[in-house]
Amino acid sequence: MRPPIRLDAVLVQAAIAAALSFAHLHDLAAAAGQDGWKAWAYPVSVDLLLVAAWRRLRSGGAKAAGWCWFLVALTASLGANVATAGLLDLGAVPAWLRILVAGWPAVAFLGGTLLAHGSPAPEPASVRDEEAASEALAAELPAAEPESARNSPVSVPPALVALARNVADEHRARTGTAIDISTLRARLGVPLPLAEAINTQLA
Structure with missing residues (x-):
């Protein structure tokens, strides 16, 4: 069951600001000779480029x-x-502004295309090294324990904790958020119980 949607003052403020900016872009486009649906397409184009x-x-x-x-x-x-x-x-919109408005669709198309189809940044060498190290450590871990022993505490090698801390720090520096268990598990290549134990020691 989804939680009920609550009005947030920041979201309301953002919606008002977006509506005002949308109207200003429409008015400028219409004044520059882009009438009808074209005047309404300009603010959509600008906002979509911002989002992209x-x-x-x-x-x-x-x-x-x-x-x-x-x-x-x-x-x-x-x-x-x-x-x-x-x-x-x-x-009486000046000619240079009419030229800018008329040329905007080509600029927005170019920007949107480059953003949508640009090649992703290469993975940092440090990340590749960390993944290789995690695979080596994971290979040294004991085999999965039987069902009866799964509730016992999981022993985490100190080297694996240090590696996980580096991975978590790199993730926070790159995304601005703390690493979640699923991402930590994928980056280290370890079973879920071990990832949960490592995450507990990182807290």
Whole structure:
């Protein structure tokens, strides 16, 4: 059963800000000669590019490309907000701004394509070394115990705990979050009971 959805002040604020930015982008596009459905497509395009760039940043790969396109989309959004705040006569939009608005679809298409199909960042050598070490340690572990002995405490070699701590620190530095048991188990290549015992010692 899913928990009931609760209104959050931060989410409400984010929705209001997104709606205002969406409207500003639409108004600027319409003033620049993009009428009808095209004016509504511009804010969708900008927001989608922002989301795609943010997902690339969160994935931990090719961060330079993620930051580049995130800043491009953010500039487009902020520019529309400022331009529609009374600093620009929407009845007489300058030619250079019309050119920028008309050229935006090509820019957004290029950015979205590069973000969606860009090659992921190569795995750091340290990660590969840690995985190789974990496989070697795992090979030295005893075979699985019978059912009657599974409730007994699991003995963890100190070297494996040290390796797991390095893996957890690298994961936190790369993602900003603590490593979960499933990821720790996959990175170390150990059984679930052993991963749980290691995670207890890392806490």
